Amino acid sequence: MSLLEVKNLKKSFDGLEVLKDISLTVEQGEVLAIIGPSGSGKSTLLRCCTNLETAEAGEIHYDGEFGLVFQNFNLFPHFSVLKNITDAPLRVQKRKKDEVFTEARELLRKMGLSDKADAYPYQLSGGQQQRVSIARALAMNPQVLFFDEPTSALDPELTGEILKVIKDLAAEHMTMVIVTHEMNFAKNVADHIIFMDKGVIAEQGTPEQVFGSENERMREFLGRLSN
């Protein structure tokens, strides 16, 4: 069975159809990248999948829990880095303290932030904050991890460190759905790419298929990016 299955999803804002009949599936260990111009509905699709928006029609099925990494991190500023990561597993999932802390320290080590456990978010760079927010999402042990333009709020030189973290997660077969503007990254990391335009999936397939597509809107989109 698929980890995530979306069927005939529809959503409009004030009469404007933002998602028109979207269906997709995500398999265990798959990395799905969603690309497309601004206003194409890709972020709305992600927000519907993560229950931040309610779809008008259609079905969403999950097998297991999911996590989300936001564009602008949304860390809790009044919690230290370690508390940001451990609080929900302790308070919400009610897991054992030593287990949660051991796991959190391991996650921080993986993110290269071992020395930042007691820092507060404002003391970190954007890239470091985003790594903390990835660690926070991972600490909940989700089956699927969603990313909503995870590098859009970052300076170009900080983008690379986040993309590397996501790449490492892909190598560990983490199931991920990533809305992104980073075309090369999508090409390199994704197993499957969805190109959205005007609320529909205009093109999809493997990176080779999508980037080699003759689809007019896809060509136009890629053309605009290379200029």
Next chain:
Amino acid sequence: MDILSIVTQLGSGMLVSIEIFVCTLVFSLPLGLVISFARMSKIKPLQWLAKVYISVMRGTPLMLQLMVVYFGPYYLFGVRISTAYRMIAVMIGFAINYAAYFAEIYRGGIESMPVGQYEAAKLLGYSRVQTFFHIIFPQVVKRILPSVTNEVITLVKDTSLAFVLAVAEMFTIAKQMAASQTTMVPFVAAAVFYYVFNLIVAVGMEKLESKLNYYR
């Protein structure tokens, strides 16, 4: 009348002022939060009720409100008023008045919170109550502290309004002494008392603010 006896008498009045001050904060701070919830409620009649309440409390003099609370039971229901009710009326009057101001301060703070904090909490599975009291409210407190300090300082001075119900707080006593001795000294002494009281309050609030400066 020597300075010492002025200071002793004012001191005993000061205790009553402090009592009014503390009780007002203890009751109006939580009450204000409840009213701000009503004000932000999606239930229209509740929202409207809170709006009217805040409007009336802020739009009429506190001195008049104190008199309504004190004399109201007699004029409205014919209930005999005991002198013991004076202090209670003062506390009720102050608490419901200050709660209206605090409600608006809370609302401003709560509405200024970025929606991303709620969304992050939701994704991590926090309940609504946990989200509010654990994630949102602590940050709101930090944001509204300067406005709360303003209100608290005003409250110290407003305690003198209890004189209209002849409660023996500091200003009432100063007035009596000044009248019977025909001297300004009790007023000057009372001014010093209020000023020092507020200085302590201001320093305390500043301490609290810097304590919350561990994050931004």
